[in-house]
Amino acid sequence: MAPSGKFYADVILPLPLRDFYTYAVPEEFESSVTPGVRVVVQFGQQKLYAAVVFRVHQQQPKGYDVKPVMNVLDEIPVLTTSQLKSWQWISDYYLCSPGEIMLAALPSALRLQSESRIVRNESFEGDTSVLDDREFMVWEALELQPELSLKDISKILSIKHVIPVLRSMIHKGVIRVLEEVQEKYKPRHVDYISLHPESREEESLGALMDSLERKAPRQLDLLLAFFQLTRDAGQDEVNKAMLLKKSGAGHAALHSLIKKQVLVLETRREDRLPHFRGTLKEPFQLNQHQQQALLEIQRAFAGRKVTLLHGVTSSGKTEVYIHLIREQLGKGKQVLYLLPEIALTTQLIQRLLRFFGSQLLVYHSRFNEQERLEVWTKVLSNNLNTGQQPFLVIGARSAVFLPFERLGLVIVDEEHDHSYKQEDPAPRYNARDLAVVTALQQDAEVLLGTATPSMESFFNALSGKYALVTLDRRHAGLDLPDVHVVDLRDVRKRKQVSGHFSHRLLERIKEVLSNKEQVILFQNRRGFSPFLECGVCAWVPECVNCDVALTYHKSRNELKCHYCGYVQSPPVVCAACGDQDIRMRGFGTERIEEDLQILLPEARIARLDYDTTRNKNDFQKILGGFEDGEIDILVGTQMVTKGLDFDRVSLVGILNADSILHYPEFRANERGFHLLTQVSGRAGRKKPGEVIIQTYNPDSPVLKFVLNHDYAGFYRHELNERFRFHYPPYCRLVEIRLRHRHEQELDRMCMELGKELRKTFKGHLLGPTIPYVNRVRNQYLRNFLLKIDKTVSTREVKQQLFAALEIYRSKSENRSLSIALDVDPV
DNA sequence: AGCACGCCGACT
DNA sequence: GTCGGCGTGCTC
Numbered sequence A: 001m002a003p004s005g006k007f008y009a010d011v012i013l014p015l016p017l018r019d020f021y022t023y024a025v026p027e028e029f030e031s032s033v034t035p036g037v038r039v040v041v042q043f044g045q046q047k048l049y050a051a052v053v054f055r056v057h058q059q060q061p062k063g064y065d066v067k068p069v070m071n072v073l074d075e076i077p078v079l080t081t082s083q084l085k086s087w088q089w090i091s092d093y094y095l096c097s098p099g100e101i102m103l104a105a106l107p108s109a110l111r112l113q114s115e116s117r118i119v120r121n122e123s124f125e126g127d128t129s130v131l132d133d134r135e136f137m138v139w140e141a142l143e144l145q146p147e148l149s150l151k152d153i154s155k156i157l158s159i160k161h162v163i164p165v166l167r168s169m170i171h172k173g174v175i176r177v178l179e180e181v182q183e184k185y186k187p188r189h190v191d192y193i194s195l196h197p198e199s200r201e202e203e204s205l206g207a208l209m210d211s212l213e214r215k216a217p218r219q220l221d222l223l224l225a226f227f228q229l230t231r232d233a234g235q236d237e238v239n240k241a242m243l244l245k246k247s248g249a250g251h252a253a254l255h256s257l258i259k260k261q262v263l264v265l266e267t268r269r270e271d272r273l274p275h276f277r278g279t280l281k282e283p284f285q286l287n288q289h290q291q292q293a294l295l296e297i298q299r300a301f302a303g304r305k306v307t308l309l310h311g312v313t314s315s316g317k318t319e320v321y322i323h324l325i326r327e328q329l330g331k332g333k334q335v336l337y338l339l340p341e342i343a344l345t346t347q348l349i350q351r352l353l354r355f356f357g358s359q360l361l362v363y364h365s366r367f368n369e370q371e372r373l374e375v376w377t378k379v380l381s382n383n384l385n386t387g388q389q390p391f392l393v394i395g396a397r398s399a400v401f402l403p404f405e406r407l408g409l410v411i412v413d414e415e416h417d418h419s420y421k422q423e424d425p426a427p428r429y430n431a432r433d434l435a436v437v438t439a440l441q442q443d444a445e446v447l448l449g450t451a452t453p454s455m456e457s458f459f460n461a462l463s464g465k466y467a468l469v470t471l472d473r474r475h476a477g478l479d480l481p482d483v484h485v486v487d488l489r490d491v492r493k494r495k496q497v498s499g500h501f502s503h504r505l506l507e508r509i510k511e512v513l514s515n516k517e518q519v520i521l522f523q524n525r526r527g528f529s530p531f532l533e534c535g536v537c538a539w540v541p542e543c544v545n546c547d548v549a550l551t552y553h554k555s556r557n558e559l560k561c562h563y564c565g566y567v568q569s570p571p572v573v574c575a576a577c578g579d580q581d582i583r584m585r586g587f588g589t590e591r592i593e594e595d596l597q598i599l600l601p602e603a604r605i606a607r608l609d610y611d612t613t614r615n616k617n618d619f620q621k622i623l624g625g626f627e628d629g630e631i632d633i634l635v636g637t638q639m640v641t642k643g644l645d646f647d648r649v650s651l652v653g654i655l656n657a658d659s660i661l662h663y664p665e666f667r668a669n670e671r672g673f674h675l676l677t678q679v680s681g682r683a684g685r686k687k688p689g690e691v692i693i694q695t696y697n698p699d700s701p702v703l704k705f706v707l708n709h710d711y712a713g714f715y716r717h718e719l720n721e722r723f724r725f726h727y728p729p730y731c732r733l734v735e736i737r738l739r740h741r742h743e744q745e746l747d748r749m750c751m752e753l754g755k756e757l758r759k760t761f762k763g764h765l766l767g768p769t770i771p772y773v774n775r776v777r778n779q780y781l782r783n784f785l786l787k788i789d790k791t792v793s794t795r796e797v798k799q800q801l802f803a804a805l806e807i808y809r810s811k812s813e814n815r816s817l818s819i820a821l822d823v824d825p826v
Numbered sequence B: 001a002g003c004a005c006g007c008c009g010a011c012t
Numbered sequence C: 001g002t003c004g005g006c007g008t009g010c011t012c
Helices: A081-093 A098-105 A133-144 A150-157 A163-171 A202-215 A217-233 A240-247 A251-259 A288-303 A317-330 A346-359 A369-384 A397-401 A431-441 A455-462 A488-493 A503-514 A589-599 A618-627 A668-680 A701-707 A711-724 A743-764 A794-809
Strands: A003-012 A021-025 A038-042 A048-059 A117-120 A175-178 A188-195 A237-239 A263-270 A306-311 A334-338 A360-363 A392-395 A407-413 A445-450 A467-471 A482-487 A518-522 A531-534 A551-553 A558-560 A582-585 A605-608 A633-636 A649-654 A690-695 A732-740 A765-769 A779-788 A818-823
Touching: A003 A038, A003 A098, A021 A038, A021 A048, A081 A098, A081 A431, A081 A794, A098 A397, A117 A133, A133 A150, A133 A163, A133 A175, A150 A163, A163 A175, A188 A240, A202 A217, A217 A237, A217 A240, A217 A251, A237 A240, A240 A251, A251 A263, A288 A306, A288 A317, A288 A467, A306 A317, A306 A431, A306 A455, A317 A334, A317 A346, A317 A407, A317 A445, A334 A397, A334 A431, A346 A360, A346 A392, A346 A618, A360 A369, A392 A397, A397 A431, A407 A431, A431 A445, A455 A467, A455 A711, A482 A488, A482 A503, A482 A701, A503 A518, A503 A649, A503 A690, A531 A551, A589 A605, A589 A633, A605 A618, A649 A668, A668 A690, A668 A701, A668 A711, A690 A701, A701 A711, A732 A743, A732 A794, A743 A765, A743 A779, A743 A794, A779 A794, A794 A818
Parallel strands: A306 A445, A306 A467, A334 A392, A334 A407, A360 A392, A407 A445, A482 A690, A518 A633, A518 A649, A605 A633, A649 A690
Antiparallel strands: A003 A021, A003 A048, A038 A048, A117 A175, A188 A237, A188 A263, A531 A582, A551 A558, A732 A779, A732 A818, A765 A779
């Protein structure tokens, strides 16, 4: 293709499309269309999107008509060039499309698409008698409401397909369709009240107040509140909303004072980032072991860029982080601190705020899109203007996508945590691994911190790819908690058990409570009862959309599917045999909470799981209550394992370890060891604590390692297994997940796909297997597993895999199979 | 992801 | 007849 002299832009659309799309750059935009800026383009018949320019070139595309770029939205690119490069890497490694990355990476406020708005055509002067009944209804509706969306019209006409109607109306010249993209960002405006310059004199003020006292007491209240607030804050202005609330006066009173030129109102544009006021804490002294670890980390960074910090729970890793962060900020570098979503509590953020003040930015999914955009643009402008203060961003996995260009350090805390991996939708990336890649691209250092390293990271550390630093002392010489195993078979035989609680656990709970200390109880399942069962024929109520038993939730008296959310009321009689003997089987957090309340009527019990934390502040409320000592016992799922540090917890109980350890998955042991060790670590932060693990399999090797706090032993044992069965870290896995609505069709397509893939991958391909849950949302599921030698580059695998899939999909009977690729599944 | 187009069964 | 369901293919 010869250069045409004209310019073309390859853009990324915010859609899960395979490729870039090419648009012509009109002359007027030639200087402003550069990689990383957003442009408005038409895609399809109607819709407009804000797309990101990936590259600009002069090769005229062949085989289709090129549409023009309609507008340029940014003067300054919203993506840096290093990000565009890293997106390319992500798409190669995680086998996903650039559009999918855009959806995950860009704050939604930057991703714009048009919505059609239907309006009357003003120049229509004809006779409405040309309209049929429906068209006339739309016409009339536009009388009342000048603009309608497609949804509105669908509702008005109560039909699904409105487009034929509208098309006819456009043809008759009655209506027009407006299509435009609108920026979603709305700057925040805050009102401030200050004293009018002419009212500053004390004498006139005194006189004024005297007169107000008689004539307008509300205005006086307001003025007094104003003086008090400004004095307390040491400032000469005050937030309007705060003033009104404090004084109890209404808007009217305030307005009269403004009108009288006593007070002045000023509206200012402000960002939504938290602003820290108050004095920052001075650096603190690390203890001897932390100091030692810090030195080792610094030394390690001089050689290798990635260091694994293996520090037992409560060894004070955060203090070490704070020192490292301070060091980087001092050098003018940016710092990224990644945490699993759930560990991002206000507890930790408050603590960091006291050290870093407004240099700390927070970025996670509980933030709204406006706040996320402000963090994004702040990072961008920090890249451009090196005179600005450097800062620290603390965030969940999506924070790796922020447009850093001056990274000095990335900390990945709780690096073993599986929630760093995005499962669905694509890009199925692991934020920890992406953080390492991003950091190395910018020559930054990476610290992976955890009490229970992942097999992969520990393997990398021992093989010399990463440096390893160990911190094995807890705060103030505190011992690790005593871990006891209760054999449920044995205590059941000897009748030393009440419901789900062994007498030993109950006794200890009572003792702990009488000492005014606290208890955490862990149960892996939420809800009341994992399933119901007919006592006569063993029929179990199942989800209509998925191949799973419905979970009984007592508080709402309903059966619920934890895969698709389907809800129904519990059956009164068995659907199979008609008997009324419906029994609850198994137990979840809700059941634990209720049973325990009966056994310990005095105890104040709260529950922390997905069901009790549905609203934005629920999580914080429950944790706050526990921290303040208003709750004695916290019952929870995995949520209680992460980053919760409470000084007065001296007992942790695990109701049933078997549900954690017996999963049909190669990571079951690793996950179980991590979980049990992490939960145990919640016990005894001030004085030695105790952990009681109830199980039917007290001889499980994993339990032995947990009991002895033997990470190294566990690691050796597990690594041996991984080697024998050829699993990571000895190879790389790609899971190929297939979905289809008809099971037989699916099986046929799977066999065919298997045949095609095996031509290339031979014995490296396993499957198809039927997953444990084999139908979700009315779609049947199958999996293939590809085991790839680590010596083979993923680029190569991508090419082979895509080539095989291409051949497979070229047959029209295979098109309806949906295929998801998951690299490094967890 | 949308959206169009085409084919099919089921209703005013 | 036409509405809606669904499968299929395309979008620069």
